[in-house]
Amino acid sequence: MTWFRKEKKPLETSPAEKRVQTEGLWTKCEGCKQILWKKDLENNLQCCPKCGFHFKMGSRARLAMLFDEGKYEEYDAGLASPDPLHFADRKTYRARLEEAQKLTGMKDALLTGRGLMAGKPIIICAMEFQFIGGSMGAVVGEKITRAIDRCIAQRLPLVIISCSGGARMMEGAISLLQLAKISAALARFDETRKPYISVLTNPTTGGTTASFAMLGDLNIAEPGALIGFAGPRVIEQTIHQKLPEGFQRSEFLLAHGMLDAIVPRKDLKSYLASTLELLGAWNSSPTRS
Amino acid sequence: MPTREQQLAMVEELEKQIAELQSSTPPSEAAQEEIERLREQIASLRKEAPGSAHDAWERVLLARHPQRPYTLDFIHMLCTDFTEIHGDRRFADDPAMVAGLARFEGRPVVVVGHQKGRDTKQKLLRNFGMPNPEGYRKALRVMQLGAKFNLPILSLVDTPGAYPGIGAEERGQAEAIAHNLKEIPRLAVPIVVVIHGEGGSGGALAIAVGDKALMLENAIYSVISPESCSSILWRDWNHKEEAARILKLTATDLHGFGIVDEIVPEPPGGAHADPERAGALLRSAIRESLRVLGSLSTAELMERRHERLRQLATLIRET
Numbered sequence: 001m002t003w004f005r006k007e008k009k010p011l012e013t014s015p016a017e018k019r020v021q022t023e024g025l026w027t028k029c030e031g032c033k034q035i036l037w038k039k040d041l042e043n044n045l046q047c048c049p050k051c052g053f054h055f056k057m058g059s060r061a062r063l064a065m066l067f068d069e070g071k072y073e074e075y076d077a078g079l080a081s082p083d084p085l086h087f088a089d090r091k092t093y094r095a096r097l098e099e100a101q102k103l104t105g106m107k108d109a110l111l112t113g114r115g116l117m118a119g120k121p122i123i124i125c126a127m128e129f130q131f132i133g134g135s136m137g138a139v140v141g142e143k144i145t146r147a148i149d150r151c152i153a154q155r156l157p158l159v160i161i162s163c164s165g166g167a168r169m170m171e172g173a174i175s176l177l178q179l180a181k182i183s184a185a186l187a188r189f190d191e192t193r194k195p196y197i198s199v200l201t202n203p204t205t206g207g208t209t210a211s212f213a214m215l216g217d218l219n220i221a222e223p224g225a226l227i228g229f230a231g232p233r234v235i236e237q238t239i240h241q242k243l244p245e246g247f248q249r250s251e252f253l254l255a256h257g258m259l260d261a262i263v264p265r266k267d268l269k270s271y272l273a274s275t276l277e278l279l280g281a282w283n284s285s286p287t288r289s
Numbered sequence: 290m291p292t293r294e295q296q297l298a299m300v301e302e303l304e305k306q307i308a309e310l311q312s313s314t315p316p317s318e319a320a321q322e323e324i325e326r327l328r329e330q331i332a333s334l335r336k337e338a339p340g341s342a343h344d345a346w347e348r349v350l351l352a353r354h355p356q357r358p359y360t361l362d363f364i365h366m367l368c369t370d371f372t373e374i375h376g377d378r379r380f381a382d383d384p385a386m387v388a389g390l391a392r393f394e395g396r397p398v399v400v401v402g403h404q405k406g407r408d409t410k411q412k413l414l415r416n417f418g419m420p421n422p423e424g425y426r427k428a429l430r431v432m433q434l435g436a437k438f439n440l441p442i443l444s445l446v447d448t449p450g451a452y453p454g455i456g457a458e459e460r461g462q463a464e465a466i467a468h469n470l471k472e473i474p475r476l477a478v479p480i481v482v483v484i485h486g487e488g489g490s491g492g493a494l495a496i497a498v499g500d501k502a503l504m505l506e507n508a509i510y511s512v513i514s515p516e517s518c519s520s521i522l523w524r525d526w527n528h529k530e531e532a533a534r535i536l537k538l539t540a541t542d543l544h545g546f547g548i549v550d551e552i553v554p555e556p557p558g559g560a561h562a563d564p565e566r567a568g569a570l571l572r573s574a575i576r577e578s579l580r581v582l583g584s585l586s587t588a589e590l591m592e593r594r595h596e597r598l599r600q601l602a603t604l605i606r607e608t
Contacts, residue, residue, distance in 0.1 A: 078607050078608040079605050079607060079608075080605065080606055080607075080608050081604075081605065081606075082604060082605065082606045084546065084604040085535065085536075085537045087535055089522040089523065089528075089531075089532075089535065090522065090523070107608065138602055138603060138604045138605050139605050141602070141603075142603055145599070167490070167491075167512045167513075168512075169512060169522075169536075171604075172511060172512050172536045172537050172538065172542075173488075173510050173511055173512055173536075173537070173538065173542075173543055173546065173548055173602075174546055174602040174604055175512050176490060176491070176494055176510075176511075176512040177494070177548055177601050177602035178602060179466075179467075179470055179491065179494060180494060180497075180498050180601060181598055181599065181601045181602065181603075183467060183470035183471040183474075184470070184471070184474040184498070184595070184598040184599070185598075185599070186471055187471045187472070187474050187475055188595070206491070207490075207491055207512075209463035209467070210451075210462070210463040210466040210467050210470075210491045211466075211467050211470055212467070213467070214461075214463050214464045214467040214468070215467050215468070215471050228458050228462075228463065229451065229453070229457070229458060229462040229463035229466070229491070230451075230453030230457075230462070234453045234517075235453045235454060235455065235458070238452075238453050238454065239454055239455065241455075243455070244455075247455070247458070248458060256459050256460075256461070257461075258461050258464060
């Protein structure tokens, strides 16, 4: 007989307890490297409660955060890409689209809504980074242009929240020409004297920056966002040099005169509401022309 | 049957022979005849296998051909009295972009365009035709000057892309391009755009907004270079030919999408084979475009442009 026999039964975990998941509940902050409880992050608008690092925010969460009570009417939800180039590399563009549609529940990488912000009507567009890197093809281009057309017709202010790698390669030159289409529409919007505020978030690069993102009456950014024309890797390959710390971040652009302000996410709604008010976005009398 | 690579090598060899014959000045009558014969041979070689993949990549090579006429070559063939205007009045003069006043068939116009360099020294000076923000700002400034004095604008596009450098980012490359895209459509004079070499993404588009887009037969216009596309999708440059094909960057493709209004033919073998002829073909296309646009009132012109830009590349489906 062994003298070390266990006297007690081994501890048993109840089946209910066993089902508690720990994986996926925690995440690491890209800023301070601390481990964060995801719930804390959600409750803090996807910003690190410890260092303030701004995580990416989905387009639906964006609109929910900015519109009063998170309520808005969505526009042009049904627009989709017909794959005009019949693009296929190792995978077809159609398959990529379907995957992205499944992942996001959206037809393409932009969400447009009309609703009230601080009690005043406004149209807001938000780009969806989860949808092929927030890239801009014909659907994104058309949806933004329609949003601008509506702002002109309804005499409303406009806010666009950018989060995008740029033009979408899989639609070739068609993507490229969206830059021209949207920018020309913004030139017409100027004539209404209603303000357009561009909000640049992490990341905003390529054709998105080289068109509507830099064409706001005010261009503001979230802290620490990567903003540029060429991506950092492309620049490094071209100049064969390491890039300086903080290059192409919001603070760098502010210092170089390319941004009007850096606004933390928690202050975004009040900043937009108050500056739009100052610019006379909702003045009922027709503005001086 | 020789392979495509062998055929291209043969074309190159024949072109070399032509160059040698032309270098003996003045070329004798026999030499001229020989040149003609060689050109015909090249033309038939090129026609033999218009396989799509090879075709698109071949056009990329032609669009970048070192002997292809560049913007200033075209300006000198198309215009008289070219008077260059330098600088953006903000930071610097960018030699990768040229701008100035000129006469097109006697009529004063404004010309802007990307400029590449021919030899190493010139290539460096012109930064391989890749403008910095000051280049785009200069182009806009001179276009605005044209609008002020009611001069039609000719824009000649030939760039691998806007320069991706530290200084370019610091000075707002994206802002410069975006600003052009918004301001050019307001200019109340006819704007004719000619994509004659490489139309490299946003760097090309920044001066390629207008009332009429002409594209030379062997020019290319794309959102990304085939090399970069290959390195993103396949993680190396070996699929650049395949990338060139799937990007649909040829004049025929873009005409099909309605992005380009007219394809301007090139002489057999490409514009570099007979630059004078290429210039003459382009001249008649520009003349006709200016004639049509010039017959419109300013209100009609702007309405037409607005409509054109609003409908641009609207390839979507409603579900």
